[in-house]
Amino acid sequence: MKQSLFDAMASSRPLAIVGAVNAYSAMQAEQAGHRALYLSGAGVANASFGLPDLGITSLNDVLEDARRITAASPLPLLVDVDTGFGGAFNIARTVKEMERAGVAAIHIEDQVAQKRCGHRPNKAIVSRAEMVDRVKAAVDARTDSRFAIMARTDALAVEGMDSAVERALACVEAGADLLFPEAMESLEQYRAFCDAVGVPVLANITEFGKTPLFSQQELAGAGVAMVLYPLSAFRAMSRAAETVYRHILQDGHQREAVALMQPREELYRTLGYHDYEAKLDALFAQGGNHD
Numbered sequence: 001m002k003q004s005l006f007d008a009m010a011s012s013r014p015l016a017i018v019g020a021v022n023a024y025s026a027m028q029a030e031q032a033g034h035r036a037l038y039l040s041g042a043g044v045a046n047a048s049f050g051l052p053d054l055g056i057t058s059l060n061d062v063l064e065d066a067r068r069i070t071a072a073s074p075l076p077l078l079v080d081v082d083t084g085f086g087g088a089f090n091i092a093r094t095v096k097e098m099e100r101a102g103v104a105a106i107h108i109e110d111q112v113a114q115k116r117c118g119h120r121p122n123k124a125i126v127s128r129a130e131m132v133d134r135v136k137a138a139v140d141a142r143t144d145s146r147f148a149i150m151a152r153t154d155a156l157a158v159e160g161m162d163s164a165v166e167r168a169l170a171c172v173e174a175g176a177d178l179l180f181p182e183a184m185e186s187l188e189q190y191r192a193f194c195d196a197v198g199v200p201v202l203a204n205i206t207e208f209g210k211t212p213l214f215s216q217q218e219l220a221g222a223g224v225a226m227v228l229y230p231l232s233a234f235r236a237m238s239r240a241a242e243t244v245y246r247h248i249l250q251d252g253h254q255r256e257a258v259a260l261m262q263p264r265e266e267l268y269r270t271l272g273y274h275d276y277e278a279k280l281d282a283l284f285a286q287g288g289n290h291d
């Protein structure tokens with residue numbers, strides 16, 4: 001890991017953590033000035049596999065995307081590992097592999113393995129004891145103390161606020177560094193949760209869900225330490241792509257959609273393309289072209 005999530009949190013409060021569904025998005029977020037990245041479980045399922053966010057993807061599916069992002073950007077990466085991909089030994093393996101992949105933090109949740117998006121109805125959660133076991137397995141497997149373990153609870157929608165707080169406290173006792181109360185509906189709920197738990201709390205400000213699009217200032221006022229935008233760029237990219245495909249089909253050309261596109265020069269700037277080319281030229285000048 002190049003930078004820890006703890007370092008990033010120390011320099012920005014609240015810390016905005018932005019979703020990047022691939023390596024290029026990670027570079028764009030970094031170059032825009034962001035300080036922390038997120039690999040969304042829904043993003044891996046939707047963007048990389050064309051699947052819904054229902055616990056269908058595996059550890060290796062998520063790892064592959066995580067490795068591509070940590071190779072492309074030094075920013076700390078928080079990875080959504082859903083329910084940990086199995087029992088205690090699987091969770092331990094998840095943590096070890098994520099550490100090895102250069103990931104800075106994971107979040108693990110208390111939904112049943114057949115999980116759903118946290119903002120959908122009819123979620124089911126495991127017992128508090130089972131969630132505590134998940135957190136213990138993750139904490140015990142960690143070898144780098146800079147690697148952060150975030151416990152997510154989906155209990156608010158299923159059992160209410162008291163249960164969410166109780167579970168969160170049990171997870172902290174089991175060694176969780178950070179907390180993610182899913183699908184909160186008001187600033188008052190964030191305030192009550194943050195006051196009760198005593199460790200840094202993340203607010204998931206995903207669009208079209210149960211949580212209003214509170215500003216970072218409002219959330220900081222309620223005690224929140226991190227604000228997550230898991231799929232914001234992906235949703236915008238998807239709309240842009242849909243529009244381009246439609247124009248090509250309907251108009252017989254793409255001219256109406258060019259304004260939506262990133263120009264070639266900006267792509268090259270983001271990638272550092274010209275530096276690569278200059279290196280290639282220098283290598284050829286030294287060693288000759290072997291064509």
Ligand SMILES: C[C@](O)(C(=O)O)[C@H](CC(=O)O)C(=O)O
Nearest residue numbers: 040041042117118119206230
């Ligand atoms: C944060 C999340 O777990 C994700 O996978 O990105 C999702 C986001 C979403 O579906 O909007 C969740 O909140 O469950």
Ligand SMILES: [Mg+2]
Nearest residue numbers: 040041042080
């Ligand atoms: Mg998820």
